[in-house]
Amino acid sequence: MSLPPEALRYDVTPLGLHYTLSHFDIPALKPSHRLTVEGSVGRPRAFQVQELRALGEKTLRVTMECAGNGRAGMAPRYPSMPWTFGAVSTAEWTGVPLQALLDLARPASTAVEIAFHGADAGFDSGVEHRFARSLRMDEAADDVLVAWAMNGQPLAPQHGAPLRLVVPGWFGMASVKWLERIEVLERSFDGYQQLVGYRYKKQSGEKGAPVTHMKVKSLIVPPGIADWYTRRRLVERGSIEVEGRAWSGAGAAIARVEFGVDGAWRDAEVERQGARFAWQRWRAKWEAQPGEHELACRATDAGGALQPLEPDWNIGGMGNNAVQRLPVTVR
Amino acid sequence: MSLPPEALRYDVTPLGLHYTLSHFDIPALKPSHRLTVEGSVGRPRAFQVQELRALGEKTLRVTMECAGNGRAGMAPRYPSMPWTFGAVSTAEWTGVPLQALLDLARPASTAVEIAFHGADAGFDSGVEHRFARSLRMDEAADDVLVAWAMNGQPLAPQHGAPLRLVVPGWFGMASVKWLERIEVLERSFDGYQQLVGYRYKKQSGEKGAPVTHMKVKSLIVPPGIADWYTRRRLVERGSIEVEGRAWSGAGAAIARVEFGVDGAWRDAEVERQGARFAWQRWRAKWEAQPGEHELACRATDAGGALQPLEPDWNIGGMGNNAVQRLPVTVR
Numbered sequence: 001m002s003l004p005p006e007a008l009r010y011d012v013t014p015l016g017l018h019y020t021l022s023h024f025d026i027p028a029l030k031p032s033h034r035l036t037v038e039g040s041v042g043r044p045r046a047f048q049v050q051e052l053r054a055l056g057e058k059t060l061r062v063t064m065e066c067a068g069n070g071r072a073g074m075a076p077r078y079p080s081m082p083w084t085f086g087a088v089s090t091a092e093w094t095g096v097p098l099q100a101l102l103d104l105a106r107p108a109s110t111a112v113e114i115a116f117h118g119a120d121a122g123f124d125s126g127v128e129h130r131f132a133r134s135l136r137m138d139e140a141a142d143d144v145l146v147a148w149a150m151n152g153q154p155l156a157p158q159h160g161a162p163l164r165l166v167v168p169g170w171f172g173m174a175s176v177k178w179l180e181r182i183e184v185l186e187r188s189f190d191g192y193q194q195l196v197g198y199r200y201k202k203q204s205g206e207k208g209a210p211v212t213h214m215k216v217k218s219l220i221v222p223p224g225i226a227d228w229y230t231r232r233r234l235v236e237r238g239s240i241e242v243e244g245r246a247w248s249g250a251g252a253a254i255a256r257v258e259f260g261v262d263g264a265w266r267d268a269e270v271e272r273q274g275a276r277f278a279w280q281r282w283r284a285k286w287e288a289q290p291g292e293h294e295l296a297c298r299a300t301d302a303g304g305a306l307q308p309l310e311p312d313w314n315i316g317g318m319g320n321n322a323v324q325r326l327p328v329t330v331r
Numbered sequence: 332m333s334l335p336p337e338a339l340r341y342d343v344t345p346l347g348l349h350y351t352l353s354h355f356d357i358p359a360l361k362p363s364h365r366l367t368v369e370g371s372v373g374r375p376r377a378f379q380v381q382e383l384r385a386l387g388e389k390t391l392r393v394t395m396e397c398a399g400n401g402r403a404g405m406a407p408r409y410p411s412m413p414w415t416f417g418a419v420s421t422a423e424w425t426g427v428p429l430q431a432l433l434d435l436a437r438p439a440s441t442a443v444e445i446a447f448h449g450a451d452a453g454f455d456s457g458v459e460h461r462f463a464r465s466l467r468m469d470e471a472a473d474d475v476l477v478a479w480a481m482n483g484q485p486l487a488p489q490h491g492a493p494l495r496l497v498v499p500g501w502f503g504m505a506s507v508k509w510l511e512r513i514e515v516l517e518r519s520f521d522g523y524q525q526l527v528g529y530r531y532k533k534q535s536g537e538k539g540a541p542v543t544h545m546k547v548k549s550l551i552v553p554p555g556i557a558d559w560y561t562r563r564r565l566v567e568r569g570s571i572e573v574e575g576r577a578w579s580g581a582g583a584a585i586a587r588v589e590f591g592v593d594g595a596w597r598d599a600e601v602e603r604q605g606a607r608f609a610w611q612r613w614r615a616k617w618e619a620q621p622g623e624h625e626l627a628c629r630a631t632d633a634g635g636a637l638q639p640l641e642p643d644w645n646i647g648g649m650g651n652n653a654v655q656r657l658p659v660t661v662r
Contacts, residue, residue, distance in 0.1 A: 001332035016347030025337040124559040
């Protein structure tokens with residue numbers, strides 16, 4: 001499910017409004033579910049939720065976006081979730097740092113990657129598998145959580161109950177839900193979702209570059225009211241404040257947001273970053289004059305990356321961070 | 332958002348998985364929000380949530396279905412939410428009986444209807460309005476709640492926070508969210524969603540019959556595993572138990588569920604009704620043989636109503652309770 005655009009107004013997305021993208025059925029895991037840590041480790045381990053709690057607890061506010069968010073804006077469009085803009089949300093995740101589990105299991109010095117296996121099973125392009133993703137050892141060391149709570153409540157089934165991975169700054173596919181196995185590897189992980197599924201490909205058959213961190217992006221909270229079916233917006237004339245959200249991957253802060261009206265850009269006011277991995281609010285005044293208008297916004301992150309005006313097309317429709325354009329009618 | 336079919340497994344739909352259908356934006360109501368009771372009453376009143384709590388509290392388990400659930404199975408299809416089967420869920424709603432508010436406000440003896448006005452505003456077919464629905468006085472007397480909690484938690488924004496109506500046995504449009512005004516009327520309510528929106532119409536321009544209670548219906552929890560994009564199901568051969576849910580409107584219990592395999596029907600086992608307004612679980616054994624099969628189920632309620640094999644078409648795609656057919660591949 002998608003975040004309704006007006007719900008961008010909440011700093012933390014309320015329970016049940018956070019977007020979800022699950023490849024397969026929600027598995028029915030028991031409360032006695034055990035997460036194993038195995039592979040190239042000195043001490044294979046298994047943990048239930050309460051045993052993980054005893055290892056220490058950390059809460060991070062994290063903006064998470066689906067790699068396919070914006071796919072509907074790419075043509076030709078890949079036959080997958082036709083997301084427009086709503087596959088992004090922010091939650092407070094509580095869990096134990098992955099590093100604490102690794103410290104107990106003692107990965108071999110020759111380990112190069114860690115694979116995270118979910119309990120959700122199915123087919124994709126004829127390949128039967130459980131959803132699984134991997135991180136390199138250095139990627140796994142940085143603020144990755146094994147989480148059991150979201151917004152202060154036990155994980156809901158659709159968000160990975162009882163345990164999931166949360167990889168801040170990355171697109172959502174890295175944050176494996178229904179986590180049942182952490183496997184330390186002395187080679188690169190070759191699972192479908194790592195090698196085939198989440199890749200930037202320009203041509204069929206090529207390997208493509210891996211999809212990793214979220215790109216710089218911004219969205220508008222649509223002003224005014226909507227038409228039921230078309231969602232076209234109607235705005236009252238006069239001075240209004242338009243607001244929205246902006247974020248980037250890898251914890252990069254947003255340096256600038258520009259608000260566009262009918263192609264003319266001006267600087268918006270950007271709220272200071274409150275949490276390293278969470279989106280920032282932007283605001284701009286607008287003197288709305290009767291007629292048809294196109295609103296837009298574009299963000300630049302601290303690393304200097306700027307949203308493009310047009311999507312950077314790829315076969316799978318991944319990582320579209322092109323500028324949002326919102327037509328509105330002012331009366 | 333739609334209930335994922337595997338989530339039919341839960342007696343009470345977990346928070347965040349309950350279907351939602353909102354015509355307009357989720358309004359940003361304050362905790363100090365006041366609900367007024369006005370119109371043809373002896374004593375107009377206004378209530379905040381904590382004042383309603385003081386009037387008494389009741390919890391009901393209620394299965395709620397969108398009137399448009401199944402629209403995608405009707406052809407030609409009306410341009411509205413293309414629901415397949417997932418716009419149905421069950422929640423525990425806590426609130427005060429509507430009757431308690433009416434007793435305090437004292438409707439005129441000449442009152443005939445009560446209109447319920449939500450705070451959500453927008454357009455439909457060119458008509459600007461806030462979402463509103465009405466009930467006749469006798470309909471309003473029966474187990475209708477003004478609710479502030481769902482599954483034991485304060486209402487989430489998308490479910491009508493801070494206050495909503497819950498009308499058990501009716502399609503969901505009667506359960507007005509973001510309730511801000513209860514208006515007692517000495518005439519029939521003429522709001523768009525009452526007179527135009529939710530009607531069974533066979534021809535454009537006709538008034539049509541009002542959409543009221545849910546119809547008898549049943550669904551299958553899909554066995555096996557899914558293909559990511561097509562959702563086609565693959566099942567292991569052998570003896571399996573297939574289960575699902577069945578419900579009807581107006582609190583009618585389910586008398587019978589038949590499970591169909593490749594067109595042959597047999598009786599399923601139906602769980603006793605635990606709560607008057609909640610769905611019932613059904614179960615059937617199946618010896619799954621390799622090959623292509625079509626599973627189906629059909630329910631009969633205590634009033635003798637049976638699900639039809641084909642939809643009863645109407646322009647708006649309302650109230651489709653035709654038998655679900657689920658193709659599966661057994662290996």
